[in-house]
């Protein structure tokens with residue numbers, strides 16, 4: 097007679113075979129057989145007990161973003177399952193693989209409106225690309241294998257509901273399938289040579305070219321920089337792509353629209369030709385990002401994206417790196433142009449503006465000096481898990497990222513509360529790298545209960561809360577659209593105490609003078625394996641709205657311009673138009 101093992105032990109062996117090391121969740125009756133199996137398999141896979149299933153699902157999604165590997169979370173029948181939503185939608189929107197396991201009442205109790213028995217699969221129909229209920233015990237590992245393979249291949253969310261009794265049923269020990277060793281990455285797609293030639297011809301004719309590099313250019317940032325220098329095209333990027341480029345790259349325009357740099361918005365408004373590579377920039381059409389652009393060339397390895405965000409004159413279906421290197425090989429070096437020089441000067445002017453804010457040592461504590469401290473104290477290969485709010489915008493402006501860093505956030509779904517769960521996931525994987533979470537006071541409060549999770553699993557990390565006592569990002573948008581500001585102020589919370597109460601070290605930073613003391617102690621604590629929180633009580637102010645600049649002399653009066661400059665300390669800001677006309 098062959099050996100028998102529990103259904104869920106077999107299921108875990110299948111999951112383990114795909115290289116999964118951590119499963120995030122909270123136990124419940126409908127998960128008892130899974131938790132039983134996790135105890136039996138604890139030498140091979142970790143159960144990371146979180147304090148809110150949303151934190152677990154966000155950690156799973158952020159794990160996939162930091163590592164490129166599938167993240168796994170569990171939610172118990174009913175309320176535990178529905179708590180997973182934000183993390184799963186985050187994964188769906190950002191195209192990363194996540195497996196969500198849902199508990200369920202035993203099959204014998206199905207369909208009778210039993211306690212917590214919810215008809216779950218329909219609720220996950222929209223978020224999931226694979227969404228099934230296991231039909232019998234022996235099928236449990238098979239369905240999991242199918243789910244993981246699908247999630248990994250299509251980079252999305254797989255949902256598997258498991259009636260709890262299946263997990264205890266005995267199945268043959270060798271009856272757990274795994275297709276993990278058969279998995280192969282898609283080969284890089286070769287672009288059509290004639291499309292490359294058409295792109296080269298358009299770019300050689302361009303008077304004002306811009307390269308727009310999305311996250312499809314990850315890993316080939318240097319090639320983008322080199323092509324930009326060769327054809328005298330400054331480089332705009334998608335916000336999430338900052339760690340693909342060197343902050344010091346002189347042609348870096350930054351990102352466009354609101355979570356953005358000024359030079360990118362100005363350059364895209366004046367450009368005649370855009371080479372749009374590996375991006376799904378959602379604001380393109382609605383915000384008129386490319387409305388003045390005459391020629392648009394798009395490179396993407398997904399047919400679904402070609403022509404989605406702006407109508408291209410030339411489309412190149414293929415791998416970004418291959419397409420860019422072929423263009424780079426074929427294209428003639430352009431001489432220095434006024435266009436390129438004006439953009440270089442504009443970028444320099446913007447960086448000087450940002451540095452002036454960061455290095456200012458007078459007055460109240462502002463977010464800028466906190467970033468300056470992070471830049472000074474962080475390791476050069478630090479990982480940053482960044483929450484959603486002004487903190488997303490200010491991180492892309494003031495963190496001096498390079499390809500050695502990694503930063504991840506909730507990109508397209510943009511859910512608040514992802515910062516801390518992301519840091520937990522990052523530290524579990526990258527034990528030897530420094531991990532930071534950066535959040536606003538609104539976003540941090542959404543999952544602050546999970547500081548104790550970082551403490552419990554000994555995940556030394558630094559968590560910076562930018563406390564402006566506002567839902568700042570929304571307050572700023574109300575300033576532009578509403579008659580009054582309403583519902584956005586926050587009652588002050590002592591986040592240091594909240595962290596200390598969970599076993600972490602907590603600091604409250606209130607003045608510029610205290611910065612070095614607090615940050616050097618925080619690094620000492622970190623090096624002593626502590627979890628550290630810095631609650632930075634910063635001035636409540638709007639960072640400069642680069643999507644609504646009041647700087648153009650043709651559009652605004654001198655008084656309006658001066659008021660705008662005074663409000664944002666931008667006395668020395670110039671415009672690209674001025675530089676082009678100089």
Ligand SMILES: Cc1ncc(C[n+]2csc(CCOP(=O)(O)OP(=O)(O)O)c2C)c(N)n1
Nearest residue numbers: 485486487512536537538539566567568569
């Ligand atoms: C879960 C969720 N709820 C609401 C929003 C809308 N929203 C976007 S940013 C933001 C405010 C963020 O406030 P805070 O974390 O304090 O950061 P700040 O902008 O003040 O730096 C809100 C409410 C969201 N993105 N996600």
Ligand SMILES: [Mg+2]
Nearest residue numbers: 536537566568
């Ligand atoms: Mg805030």
